[in-house]
Amino acid sequence: MTVVDTAxxxxxxxxxxxxxxxxxxxxxxxxxxxxxxxxxxxADNLRNILDQxxxxxxVAAFTTIVLISGGFDxxxxxxxxxxxxxxxxxxxxINSAWxxxxxxxxxxxxxxxxxxxIVAYGRINSFIATxxxxxxxxxxxxxxxxxxxxxxxxxxxxxxxxxxILGLTSATWIAFVVVAxxxxxxxxxxxxxxxxxxxxxxxxxxxxxVRTNRVVVAAFVLAGAGAGLAGTLNSIRSxxxxxxxxxxxxxxxxxAVVVGGTSIAGGSGAIWRSVVGVFFIxxxxxxxxxxxxxxxxxRIIQGAVILTAVGADAWSRRDKS
Amino acid sequence: xxxxxxxxxxxxxxxxxxxxxxxxxASGTIHSLIGENGAGKSTLGKILSxxxxxxxxxxxxxxxxxxIGSPREALSRGITIxxxxxxxxxxxxxxxxxxxxxxxxxxxxVRRGVIKDRFEELTNTSGIIVPNDRPVSALSIxxxxxxxxxxxxxxxxxxxxMDEPTARLSVEETAVLKDVMRSLRNQGKTIIFVxxxxxxxxxxxxxxxxxxxxxxxxxxxxxxxxxxSLVEAMTGRKAGEAFPAKTPPNSxxxxxxxxxxxxxxxxxxxxxxxxAGEIVALAGLVxxxxxxxxxxxxxxxxxxxxxxxxxxxxxxxxxxxxxxxxGIAMIPESRKxxxxxxxxxxxxxxxxPYLKKLSQLLMKRRxxxxxxxxxxxxxxxxxxxxxxxxxxxxxxxQQKALFARSLAGHPTLFIADEPTRGxxxxxxxxxxxxxxxxxxxxxxxLVISSExxxxxxxxxxxxxxxxxxxVAELVGDQISESAVVSAAFSMKQREGLAS
Ligand SMILES: Nc1ncnc2c1ncn2[C@@H]1O[C@H](COP(=O)(O)OP(=O)(O)OP(=O)(O)O)[C@@H](O)[C@H]1O
Ligand SMILES: [Mg+2]
Numbered sequence: 001m002t003v004v005d006t007a008x009x010x011x012x013x014x015x016x017x018x019x020x021x022x023x024x025x026x027x028x029x030x031x032x033x034x035x036x037x038x039x040x041x042x043a044d045n046l047r048n049i050l051d052q053x054x055x056x057x058x059v060a061a062f063t064t065i066v067l068i069s070g071g072f073d074x075x076x077x078x079x080x081x082x083x084x085x086x087x088x089x090x091x092x093x094i095n096s097a098w099x100x101x102x103x104x105x106x107x108x109x110x111x112x113x114x115x116x117x118i119v120a121y122g123r124i125n126s127f128i129a130t131x132x133x134x135x136x137x138x139x140x141x142x143x144x145x146x147x148x149x150x151x152x153x154x155x156x157x158x159x160x161x162x163x164x165i166l167g168l169t170s171a172t173w174i175a176f177v178v179v180a181x182x183x184x185x186x187x188x189x190x191x192x193x194x195x196x197x198x199x200x201x202x203x204x205x206x207x208x209x210v211r212t213n214r215v216v217v218a219a220f221v222l223a224g225a226g227a228g229l230a231g232t233l234n235s236i237r238s239x240x241x242x243x244x245x246x247x248x249x250x251x252x253x254x255x256a257v258v259v260g261g262t263s264i265a266g267g268s269g270a271i272w273r274s275v276v277g278v279f280f281i282x283x284x285x286x287x288x289x290x291x292x293x294x295x296x297x298x299r300i301i302q303g304a305v306i307l308t309a310v311g312a313d314a315w316s317r318r319d320k321s
Numbered sequence: 322x323x324x325x326x327x328x329x330x331x332x333x334x335x336x337x338x339x340x341x342x343x344x345x346x347a348s349g350t351i352h353s354l355i356g357e358n359g360a361g362k363s364t365l366g367k368i369l370s371x372x373x374x375x376x377x378x379x380x381x382x383x384x385x386x387x388x389i390g391s392p393r394e395a396l397s398r399g400i401t402i403x404x405x406x407x408x409x410x411x412x413x414x415x416x417x418x419x420x421x422x423x424x425x426x427x428x429x430x431v432r433r434g435v436i437k438d439r440f441e442e443l444t445n446t447s448g449i450i451v452p453n454d455r456p457v458s459a460l461s462i463x464x465x466x467x468x469x470x471x472x473x474x475x476x477x478x479x480x481x482x483m484d485e486p487t488a489r490l491s492v493e494e495t496a497v498l499k500d501v502m503r504s505l506r507n508q509g510k511t512i513i514f515v516x517x518x519x520x521x522x523x524x525x526x527x528x529x530x531x532x533x534x535x536x537x538x539x540x541x542x543x544x545x546x547x548x549x550s551l552v553e554a555m556t557g558r559k560a561g562e563a564f565p566a567k568t569p570p571n572s573x574x575x576x577x578x579x580x581x582x583x584x585x586x587x588x589x590x591x592x593x594x595x596x597a598g599e600i601v602a603l604a605g606l607v608x609x610x611x612x613x614x615x616x617x618x619x620x621x622x623x624x625x626x627x628x629x630x631x632x633x634x635x636x637x638x639x640x641x642x643x644x645x646x647x648g649i650a651m652i653p654e655s656r657k658x659x660x661x662x663x664x665x666x667x668x669x670x671x672x673x674p675y676l677k678k679l680s681q682l683l684m685k686r687r688x689x690x691x692x693x694x695x696x697x698x699x700x701x702x703x704x705x706x707x708x709x710x711x712x713x714x715x716x717x718x719q720q721k722a723l724f725a726r727s728l729a730g731h732p733t734l735f736i737a738d739e740p741t742r743g744x745x746x747x748x749x750x751x752x753x754x755x756x757x758x759x760x761x762x763x764x765x766x767l768v769i770s771s772e773x774x775x776x777x778x779x780x781x782x783x784x785x786x787x788x789x790x791x792v793a794e795l796v797g798d799q800i801s802e803s804a805v806v807s808a809a810f811s812m813k814q815r816e817g818l819a820s
Binding site for chain 2: 184188189190193194196197200201203204205206207208209210211267268
C-alpha cells in the first residue's frame, strides 16, 4: 500500500460526478424547463411546487430512514388516509388546530408501532407485513368515517397550512422542519448510526450491542408518525377526508426516494437524496402539466424516467463490489 | 497456457494496490502468491479473473496480449477465481451448482439425467468427490469449496485462482484440498494459490512469488526458501519468534466462571473458568460446539440451563449489549457476516458499541475521533484514514478493525473466535503480542482457534471440546499439538468423562 496524490484529483472529479449524479440531472431538468417553458420559472409556480410537495417530503424523509434500516413500509399510504379521519373527528368535537394535528400524528405513531412490532418481533418480511396492515388500516378508516366524507367544520383551520411566511406556505415550512429533523437524526445522532448499521448488516449490528429490534420499531414508528402528520395536513388543506381518498402518495414517495439513490437493499442512502428525488419527479410532472401533456402519457413517461434513473444508478455502482 | 503479467498497475483512489508488477506463471504449476495484508495479492488475482480492470500494463496468455474485461471474458479465456466467500446456491445440490447457467436443455426443460451423468463423469476424471444427495448448505466448508472447484472445471477453466482457500478449513480438510490441488496440477491445470499459511505454501507450490506494498519482491522455488526467509522477504524484517513468551498469570481469581452451560443439541454441561491474566483456548474440531459456547456467554444466543458468573456474581446476559456493558468483548467467527458493516467507515465500525458514551442529543464527534484514533493505532490497522469504508480494506486489516472495536471497550473478558483468520504472519505475531499483552495487564482471554500452533503457542490452559462436551483440560506442560489432537479425536466423551 503506497500513497500518491497526483492521481487523486482526477479521481475525485469522477466520483463527484457519479456520487451526485441525481443532483446534476435534477439541475439539468430545472435549467431545461426554465429555458423551454415560460411559466416554469415564476415565483408562483415554484411556490406551488413547494406547497404541493410538502406532504410528499414529510413522508419521504422517514421512508428514507425505514429503507436505510433495511425495511419497507407500504402501509404509509393507508396511514396517510386513516390518520386525518381520526384527526377530523377530533376537530369536529374539539376545535383545536394543535389537538387535530396531534391526533393525526398519534394515529400514525400507533400504526407505525404495530408495523414495527410485527416486523421486528414477529420476524415477518416488512413488505408483506405492511401490505397486510394496509388492509387493516383501510378497514379501520371506513369504520372511523362510517364510509362518509368528513369535513373540517371551522374553515379558519386552513391557516395551519396556508399561512404565508416569507412568501412560502406554512405547509412548506413544516415540511422543511420535518426534513431537517430527519436529516439531523440520520446524520448526527446515535439513532442514525444504528439505522445504517442495522440496514448494512443486521447480525453484525446485533453482535456489536445494537438493540436491533428497537431500532427497527423506532424507524417504523417515525415513518407512521410522518405519514399521519402529512395526511392530516393534506386533509386540512382540502377541508375534507374520506376512506376512499387517493393513497398513491406512497408510490410517489418510494419512487422519489429510490430515484434519489437510497438503496432498497438497506444500509445506504441519505435524506438529501430523497429531497432531490422528490423535486426531480415534481419538476418533470410540472413540466408536463405546463406543456399540456396528456396525463395518460405522463404516467407512462414518468415510469420510464424512474426506471432509467434507477438503472443508471445501478450501472454507475456496478463495479464497486 | 503460460500466463504473463507485464507492468501491471492498479490504483484505488490514492492507494496504489499494484505497482508495475511483472510476473510469469508457467502452465501446469501451482504458483503461490504471498505477502502481508494489503500487499496486493487479491487485487492481482481479481485482475487476472476479470473482477477488477487493470489501469495500465498488459496480461499475456500463451504469448498473446489479451483483454480481460469481465469475469465472463476471463472464463472464456480459461481463467477463473474461487473467492474466499463462496458463491453457491445453498438450497441446491452439488450437481445443480456445478452446472448452474450451463445446464443441458431440451427446449425450456433442464435435462436432469444428463446433468447427473456429466457430474459423475466430472467427479471421476477430476477425482474430486462430493456428496450430491443434499443441498450444498448441508455440506462442510471443505466440500463446498470442492463444489466451487468442480464448477470451475465444468467451465473448462485452465487457470484457477484460489484466494485464501484454506482460511476456513480444518487441518484435515486442508490436507484434502492440497491433494486436490496437486492432482489438478498433474492434469495440467494451473493454480494460483494465495495464502498466509507458509507451511502449506512451502509444501504444495512449484513457485512462490512474494509481494510487498504492491510490488513483487521475488519469485523463487520452495526448495530455495524457508519459513523464515519468506517472512523476511514479506515483511522486510528479520523473522522473530512466532509467539510471545507466556507470562504465567499470578492472580488465581476467576474472571469468568461457567457452570453446567447447556443448550439443546449443541452443547451440554460446559463448566470452566478463565482467570485474570490467563489465556484459555477452546480447542476441538470444527463443529464441536466451541463457537456456540462463546456465543452463549456473550448473549448472542440463548442457553437452556447453567449459569455464567463474571467476577464472582451471576449475570444474566440476554443480549450482546448487556455483555458489552459488563466488560465482555467478542470477535465473532466470520468478520463479514457477523462482524463488520462493510459499507460504513472504519470509524463508525469501531465506535458502534459505544455510541451511548459518545453521544448526548447529538454524536460527540471529537470524543469519537479520539477513541477511534487511539484504537486504530493500537490494533495496527494499515489504511489511509479511518474514514475509508471497511470494504476497501484488505482482509487482514478488516480483522484488525474488529480488534480495534473490541479494545475500545477496555473489556475485562476478551473472547476471540478465530482471531487470526486471514491475517498475515507479521500481523499474526502482532495479534498474539496484543493478546499476550492484554492478559499481562490482567484481562481474561478466551481464544477459539482451529490452528493448533496458535493454541499451543498462546494458551496457559487448553479446553478441548468434542461434539458439544468438554473432553479434556490441558495445563502447562501437558499442552502440545499431539495432546490436543488426541483429545479432540478421543472416545472419552462417549464414556461420559465430561461429567
Ligand atoms: N475495492 C477497493 N477499494 C479501495 N481500495 C482497495 C480495494 N480493494 C483493495 N484495495 C486496497 O488495495 C490494497 C491491496 O489490497 P488486496 O486486497 O489486494 O490485499 P491482499 O494482499 O489481498 O491482502 P490480505 O492478505 O489482507 O487479503 C490495500 O491497500 C487495499 O486497501
Ligand atoms: Mg486478500
